[in-house]
Amino acid sequence: MARQPHVIVIPHAAQGHVAPLMKLSLQIAAHGVKVTFVNTEFIHEKVMASLPAKVEEEKRLISLVSIPDGLEPEDDRQDFVKLTESILRVMPGNLRNLIENIKRSDVDEQIVCVIADMAAGWALEVANEMGIKRVAVLLSGPASMALALHVPQLIDAGIIDTDGTLIKDESIILSEDIPAWRSSDFSWSCSDPVMQKVLFVYVSTALKTFKFADQLLCNTFYELDSSVMKLIPKAIPIGPFLASNHIEAFAGNFCPEDSTCLSWLDKQPAGSVVYVALGSTTILNPQQVDELALGLELTGIPFLWVISSNLTNGSTAKFPEGFIDRVADLGKIVEWAPQEKVLAHPSVACFVSHCGWNSTLEGLTMGKPFLCWPYFADQFHNRSYICDVWKIGLAVDKDENGIITRNEMSTKIKTLISSDGIKANALQLKEVARKSVNEGGSSFKNFTSFIELIWH
Known part of the structure; x- marks a missing residue:
């Protein structure tokens, strides 16, 4: 029998990132893979405090651990710039120590892969330095990633400047099947110029992360985003990530659910x-x-x-x-x-x-x-x-x-x-989404191949 593979999963420290990665982790763990889920200490406390009472089964499925983000408990983590700087300064070293401690505690323990949020690309750099396989997970709309990959060409062509501001007042079109971006539609657009710069830095970080990743798992399904998938090399659509597919008690919330x-x-x-x-x-x-x-x-x-x-x-x-x-x-x-x-x-x-x-x-x-x-x-x-x-x-x-x-x-x-038309379209798309994750569906097949890769 092959030794149980062990993966480390690292989300960006935000609710909209922790929850979907937790769903994906449960799905991976359900296939016999050992999963260590790494939050910042601050987020870890919130997640633990919000766990439903009936979460014992899940605790066995996934190890929830934490590392410091470098800020003091009383610091304002809504200060995006301060938090980002602190994470980049201290978390790579903390992650490296965590991985080394896991290896020390059990010589046979093989960490086969680091799975990191696109917004936590620093984790893939650590994995790269340690010679561990690297998988990025895209949790935003895939079209925003396709646009990010085109940023260097858009700057070279004089369409946007180095802060991401549109120079020519015209929409950006990547493909006829993808909606055009007006200046207010960019994922980094912001009325606050300082915030826009920070968000735009995230875009260039995404490009760097993309280079480090062996694969890019996407929370979408092929039938929904086939034209975008063609523009993103390494992209593997395995979504939608759903808790309801796996386990009743789901542990990705920062706030207890009011049932x-x-x-x-x-x-x-x-x-x-x-x-x-x-x-x-x-x-x-x-x-x-x-x-x-x-x-x-x-x-x-x-x-x-x-x-x-x-x-x-x-x-x-x-x-x-x-x-x-x-x-x-x-x-x-x-x-x-x-x-x-x-x-x-x-x-x-x-x-x-x-x-x-x-x-x-x-x-x-x-x-x-x-x-x-x-x-x-x-x-x-x-x-x-x-x-x-x-x-x-x-x-x-x-x-x-x-x-x-x-x-x-x-x-x-x-x-x-x-509107009967909108209702009908919504029900039709629901069927396509369901089909993709059911046995034989596009996401089902992609996810099965990914699990096989982890096991071998």
């Missing part, structure tokens, strides 16, 4: 509920929270609204006067929801989403129409796919003050729910 929303959904009629979840990074100002709340009330349609403390920039959400009393029988508000289960629930009619890639794939796999409310990074381009290519959703538009008004919300939700 009372599932029993609440059980009491609602089929196809009647608007599910609102704008991700873990979106921040709304108080006026926008008010308009969103009043827009949901205005529809008169039952709603389930996820409001994390991030949405209101760390403070407790304040609602319009009397709102909570007025919607007591209409809506439910939770801090964090078991999103896959919610989206799979027959009561849910549509998904008001920030169009992060995980949420996009989860909604699409559950056959739900989208109302698109992108916030940053690849979310704007994902919206183009949802609305213009797959035709499974609508977008909200801001008014002249940059606000999405209550009337805009209410009108779009009603239009979306009553």
